[in-house]
Amino acid sequence: MKTLKEDVRSRIVMAARSEFVKCGYRKTSMRTISAKSGVVLGNIYNYFKTKDDIFCAVxxxxxxxxxxxxxxxxxxxxxxxxxxxxxxxxxxxxxxxxxxxxxxxxxxxxxxxxxxxxxxxxxxxxxxxxxxxxxxxxxxxxxxxxxxxxxxxxxxxxxxxxxxxxxxxxxxxxxxxxxxxxxxxxxxxxxxxxxxx
CATH class of the missing domain: 1.10.357 (Tetracycline Repressor; domain 2)
Incomplete structure (x- = not known):
C-alpha cells in the first residue's frame, strides 16, 4: 500500500509524463503539472526541487x-x-x-x-x-x-x-x-x- 508521500509523488510524475509526451519538456510548465496532478504548485517543491527532477523521475x-x-x-x-x-x-x-x-x-x-x-x-x-x-x-x-x-x-x-x-x-x-x-x-x-x- 502506498504512503501518502508516494501517492503524491506518483500523481506528479504521471501528470508530468503525460504533459512531457504531449508538449515536450520545454513547453511543459510546473503550473501545468500542478493543475494536471491536483497538487498545489508550492507543494510540488516539497517532492521535487525542479522540473528537471520530475523529468528524471519520469x-x-x-x-x-x-x-x-x-x-x-x-x-x-x-x-x-x-x-x-x-x-x-x-x-x-x-x-x-x-x-x-x-x-x-x-x-x-x-x-x-x-x-x-x-x-x-x-x-x-x-x-x-x-x-x-x-x-x-x-x-x-x-x-x-x-x-x-x-x-x-x-x-x-x-x-x-x-x-x-x-x-x-x-x-x-x-x-x-x-x-x-x-x-x-x-x-x-x-x-x-x-x-x-
Missing amino acids: LRPLLSVIGECMAEHSKGEHEEKRLDFSRQRQKEFLSSMLRIIFLYKEELRLLLFESQGTSLENFRENFIDEQVAISRTYMEQVETSVSPLFFRISASTWLTIIGEIVSRPDLQQEEVRQALTEYIRYNTAGWQELIKK
Missing part, C-alpha cells in the same frame, strides 16, 4: 532497465572472453530490445528527442562513450584491433535505429520485429567478420 524506470541490459549484455561476454553469436543469443537480444522499445516507447522518445536543457541532455553521448569503453575492453581481451571510431559509429547506429522506431507512431510491432531481426543478423555477421581478422 525516465528513471527506463534508465534503470537500460543500465541492467547493458550490464547483462557485457557481463557474460567479458567473463568468457568471447562473443556469443548463436541464434539463441540473437533471439534473446531481440526480445530484450522489443520489450524496452514497446514498454518505454514514449520515454525513449523523450530521452532521445526532448531532453535538451535537462540533466539528461548528454545521454546519447554518454551512452556512446560507455559502449566504446565496453567494446574496447572486450577487443583488447580477445586481442583484436578495431577502430574506436567504428565503435562510436556502431553505438550511434543503435540509437538512430531506436530513435527511428520510437518517432514513428505508425509502425506496427511485427514490422519492428522483422526490421530488428534483420539488423541483428546483419550486425552479427559483421562482428563475426571483425573478430576473425
Whole structure:
C-alpha cells in the first residue's frame, strides 16, 4: 500500500509524463503539472526541487532497465572472453530490445528527442562513450584491433535505429520485429567478420 508521500509523488510524475509526451519538456510548465496532478504548485517543491527532477523521475524506470541490459549484455561476454553469436543469443537480444522499445516507447522518445536543457541532455553521448569503453575492453581481451571510431559509429547506429522506431507512431510491432531481426543478423555477421581478422 502506498504512503501518502508516494501517492503524491506518483500523481506528479504521471501528470508530468503525460504533459512531457504531449508538449515536450520545454513547453511543459510546473503550473501545468500542478493543475494536471491536483497538487498545489508550492507543494510540488516539497517532492521535487525542479522540473528537471520530475523529468528524471519520469525516465528513471527506463534508465534503470537500460543500465541492467547493458550490464547483462557485457557481463557474460567479458567473463568468457568471447562473443556469443548463436541464434539463441540473437533471439534473446531481440526480445530484450522489443520489450524496452514497446514498454518505454514514449520515454525513449523523450530521452532521445526532448531532453535538451535537462540533466539528461548528454545521454546519447554518454551512452556512446560507455559502449566504446565496453567494446574496447572486450577487443583488447580477445586481442583484436578495431577502430574506436567504428565503435562510436556502431553505438550511434543503435540509437538512430531506436530513435527511428520510437518517432514513428505508425509502425506496427511485427514490422519492428522483422526490421530488428534483420539488423541483428546483419550486425552479427559483421562482428563475426571483425573478430576473425
